[in-house]
Amino acid sequence: MIDAALVLAALVDVRVNVSPDYEQGMACALLAALVLPLRRHLPLAAFLLTIPSALFTDAVFAPLAALYTLSSLDHRRSLLALCGLLYAVSDFLPWRWWELRADSFAADDLGIAPVAYSVAWATAPVFLGQLVQARRELSLRLAEISEAREHERLLTAQSVLSSERAQLAREMHDVVAHQVSLIAVQAGALQVGTRDEETRQAAATIRRLSVQTLEELRHMVSVLRAAGSRPTELTPQPSLADLRRLVDTSGIEAELRADLPGTLPPPVQRAVYRTVQEALTNVRKHAPGATATIGLRREGGTVRVTVTNTAPTRPALPLPGAHHGLIGLRQRAELLGGTVTTGPTADGGYELRLELPTDAGRQ
Structure with missing residues (x-):
């Protein structure tokens, strides 16, 4: 129209x-x-x-x-x-x-008047077009800022939740599980040492219930250590199969080089997914116009993930943030026995490296 x-x-x-x-x-x-x-x-x-x-x-x-x-x-x-x-x-x-x-x-x-008239008619659409262009780009950047702040808020909440669950898992493993183990040992000793049949049956019941409680505690500890990526476990958790869609919808030009089996433990797959997600978010926020390369490979018993981006092609806006993203990644990696290292590259870009044991989450 x-x-x-x-x-x-x-x-x-x-x-x-x-x-x-x-x-x-x-x-x-x-x-x-x-x-x-x-x-x-x-x-x-x-x-x-x-x-x-x-x-x-x-x-x-x-x-x-x-x-x-x-x-x-x-x-x-x-x-x-x-x-x-x-x-x-x-x-x-x-x-x-x-x-x-x-x-x-x-x-x-x-005279001057005709020249000024022609120049004015020429400059008016140029200035107006530049004004519209600046307004459009500002709207896009504001939308990016809002999206980045919302994503950072979610990551901060997830980081706090992960820390609380990790603390609860340590308490359950170090205190409750230890005491229940002592109860099971004492009940077993009573079952073997007593001659009273009623006492022996009661000791056997206590020992059996203690063993069952220990199994439940181990399962709860593994769930708490693996969780923290979402507020609830009712929704499907991301895995390596979701990485391609994550890269394609990241809003930046990225190349995925994956050589990982799909049989890794779910906690490891979730940690890899969240690390790549956070790295791509940081590229979009702090390196506008940069391209990224995601490498995933398995070397022996270690999973290695690298996310490298080139230097930005335009200046980044100073976005507000609590800087909890990388802290949360390091905490998640430490809970699984791994490490996260970051640093600039020689060409002005940035690199994030994750290393995890392949059997993390199976203990």
């Missing part, structure tokens, strides 16, 4: 400002009006095709619309200045300038 409205307005401009007897000018003006639908896909070509209308006729609506669209889409300031100058010169030259002699120019035609 916008394209149709612009073409219609340009045709009205042609009808008002171009004489039907002037065939060459009418052809140039009609061409300028009809190429306006191409301005978003081929902005520079569309603008150049509208210039003859400003050069040979007084129909300038199409060149101004094409110049505005070019300014709102292109970041090259020198090109925009050159295009604005080209339009100003085309608009300033008198109509049918090739038929005029040097002594036929009126004094008013060469």
Whole structure:
């Protein structure tokens, strides 16, 4: 609808400002009006095709619309200045300038006012297009900031939850499980040492219940140590099979090089997924325009994950944050007996490296 409205307005401009007897000018003006639908896909070509209308006729609506669209889409300031100058010169030259002699120019035609008028008409769509472009980019960056802050808030909550669960798992393993083990040992000794049948049966029952309690405690400890990535275990947890979708939807150009078996323990798979997720989030936040490479491989009994990004191509906005992302990754890795190391690369990029034992979570 916008394209149709612009073409219609340009045709009205042609009808008002171009004489039907002037065939060459009418052809140039009609061409300028009809190429306006191409301005978003081929902005520079569309603008150049509208210039003859400003050069040979007084129909300038199409060149101004094409110049505005070019300014709102292109970041090259020198090109925009050159295009604005080209339009100003085309608009300033008198109509049918090739038929005029040097002594036929009126004094008013060469004064400051006509020049200023042409320059103003040329700079207005350029400045307006740049303003629209800046507003659009600012909206995108604000959306990125909101998304990053929400993601960081979730990671902070997950990190706190993981720490609390790890502390609870240690307490259960070091205190409760130890005391229940002593109860089982004492009940077994009583079962063997007593001669009273009723006492022996009671001791056997206590020992059996103690062993069952120990099994339940071990299961709960393993669940607590493996959890922390989500507030609840009711939803499916991510695994290595979900990495491809994570990389494809990360919003950055990333290459995944994976050579890991799908039989790794679920806690290890979740730790790998969360590490890659956090690393890609940091690339998007702190290295705009950078590309990333994700490498996953197994060497003996160790899983090695590296996420490397190139140097950013544009400056990053200073985003607010609590800096808990890498801390949470290190805590998760330590709970599984692994390590997380980070640091800059020689080419100005950044690298995150995760190492985990392949049997983590099976203890």
